[in-house]
Structure formats: structure tokens, C-alpha cells
Amino acid sequence: MIKAIIFDLWETLGTKNVGISKSLQDKFGIEKSSEFMHLYETSVQLNNWSSEKEMAINFLKEFNIEHNNENEEFIINLFREGIEKATMFIGMKELLLKLKENYKLGFISNTTVFEANVLNKWYIRDLFEIKSFSWELGIKKPNKEIFDITLQKLGVKPEETVFIDDGKKNILKAREYGLNGIVFKSVEQLNDELLKFNIKI
Structure with a gap:
């Protein structure tokens, strides 16, 4: 589950x-x-x-x-x-709000300390229980350690998790580590892929 x-x-x-x-x-x-x-x-x-x-x-x-x-x-x-x-993809914030009702949300990002401030600009920082930044941890995707840290903080097992990224390389590595993975292409496509995991939207 x-x-x-x-x-x-x-x-x-x-x-x-x-x-x-x-x-x-x-x-x-x-x-x-x-x-x-x-x-x-x-x-x-x-x-x-x-x-x-x-x-x-x-x-x-x-x-x-x-x-x-x-x-x-x-x-x-x-x-x-x-x-x-920087702009958020149309429909993404609404999707996050729906997912937040039933699931723990986190994210893993290779980004700079300055760019991370878009979470405040988009008013979504508080939607994520765990935020794993490369600049904060000194580790970047697809290093296994950044996934392990995130899973541990969320209190979930790899198989209980879906990881979403636009980079195919990162998704393939996440799957190697035991996580479920979705290569992001659009919000509409993501909705369809989430339903395949029986995720409530």
C-alpha cells in the first residue's frame, strides 16, 4: 500500500x-x-x-x-x-492538496539554496513533511543516501513510496532502490499514472 x-x-x-x-x-x-x-x-x-x-x-x-x-x-x-x-505547473498545487489528505508528501531536489525559496513563492512549503535539498545535505540525486534519508524521515519503506521526477535516470535509480517511480511529463499524465497505483486523487 x-x-x-x-x-x-x-x-x-x-x-x-x-x-x-x-x-x-x-x-x-x-x-x-x-x-x-x-x-x-x-x-x-x-x-x-x-x-x-x-x-x-x-x-x-x-x-x-x-x-x-x-x-x-x-x-x-x-x-x-x-x-x-519560476512558475508552478497548472493543476499541480490542486493535485498536491488532494494527495496531502491521504498521503505523506516529501520531495528531493538538486537545487541551490536560493532557488529553494520558490516553495515560499508558490505557498507550498508546508504541504511537504520532508524536504531533502542537495544544498542542505551535501548529496544529490541519484545518490542512494538522499533517498534513504528521505524515506527514514517520512517513516516509510521504499515499496510504500512513489517517487516522481522528470529525469528518467533518477527514476531508474529509485526503482533500483525499491521505490515505485513515475517519469513526469505533464500534470494530466501524472494523474493517470497515480491512478495505476490506486492512489486516491
């Missing part, structure tokens, strides 16, 4: 409407690759930065990019734009 539902944040609950990684690649001439995404996430999403400036400097350092005011401000403004323009 399903007792808990865990969500990813970006491109699952909502979107930034800004291609941050692509903008960084275009600006600094970085080739798109899995190595880039790994280093990008590691450089900005695994620390509780005291300031946006500190985060920007670390990104530039990790990619061996010249540290100057222009580059620093570009990064800071890009992330601010992503937060400012």
Missing part, C-alpha cells in the same frame, strides 16, 4: 522558464555534456552559500573561467531571473 509520495522540484512541480545551464554554456563557451551537468550541479547545488556572490565565484573557479565583475554579475542575475520567472 502506498503511504508516501515524493516529488522532484524543477520540471516536475514547476519550471524556471529560464534555461540556466544552457545560458551558462552559451555565455562561457562550455560544451554540453554529462560531465558539464555533473560539475555544474556540484559547483552550485551542494553548499549552503552565504551569498550569491560566493556561489558565482565557486562556479567560475570550478570551470576555470576568469573571475571578474561581469562574469560574476551574469551568473547572479541569471539565477535571480530563474527564481523570478
Whole structure:
């Protein structure tokens, strides 16, 4: 029986409407690759930065990019734009409210300490019993430890849980760890997939 539902944040609950990684690649001439995404996430999403400036400097350092005011401000403004323009997918908040009536809700997100504030902007922070942030734990998906910590805090077993993420790689790993998984494509599709698990909506 399903007792808990865990969500990813970006491109699952909502979107930034800004291609941050692509903008960084275009600006600094970085080739798109899995190595880039790994280093990008590691450089900005695994620390509780005291300031946006500190985060920007670390990104530039990790990619061996010249540290100057222009580059620093570009990064800071890009992330601010992503937060400012971020929107929740239509119908998602209503779905969360319905699910909250019968299930424990949590989420696991690879994100920065600054971007995590969209939960307040969208007025959904209190809907989640457990919030596992990469910046807070120093671990990112699909590392098994971040799933284990989340399940332990929710007080549920892997087989009692559905994990929802737009990334197929993360879903495949979650299934390896024993969780049920749904690759998110749209709110409508998610509703249909949840019904297959006999989840009350």
C-alpha cells in the first residue's frame, strides 16, 4: 500500500522558464555534456552559500573561467531571473492538496539554496513533511543516501513510496532502490499514472 509520495522540484512541480545551464554554456563557451551537468550541479547545488556572490565565484573557479565583475554579475542575475520567472505547473498545487489528505508528501531536489525559496513563492512549503535539498545535505540525486534519508524521515519503506521526477535516470535509480517511480511529463499524465497505483486523487 502506498503511504508516501515524493516529488522532484524543477520540471516536475514547476519550471524556471529560464534555461540556466544552457545560458551558462552559451555565455562561457562550455560544451554540453554529462560531465558539464555533473560539475555544474556540484559547483552550485551542494553548499549552503552565504551569498550569491560566493556561489558565482565557486562556479567560475570550478570551470576555470576568469573571475571578474561581469562574469560574476551574469551568473547572479541569471539565477535571480530563474527564481523570478519560476512558475508552478497548472493543476499541480490542486493535485498536491488532494494527495496531502491521504498521503505523506516529501520531495528531493538538486537545487541551490536560493532557488529553494520558490516553495515560499508558490505557498507550498508546508504541504511537504520532508524536504531533502542537495544544498542542505551535501548529496544529490541519484545518490542512494538522499533517498534513504528521505524515506527514514517520512517513516516509510521504499515499496510504500512513489517517487516522481522528470529525469528518467533518477527514476531508474529509485526503482533500483525499491521505490515505485513515475517519469513526469505533464500534470494530466501524472494523474493517470497515480491512478495505476490506486492512489486516491
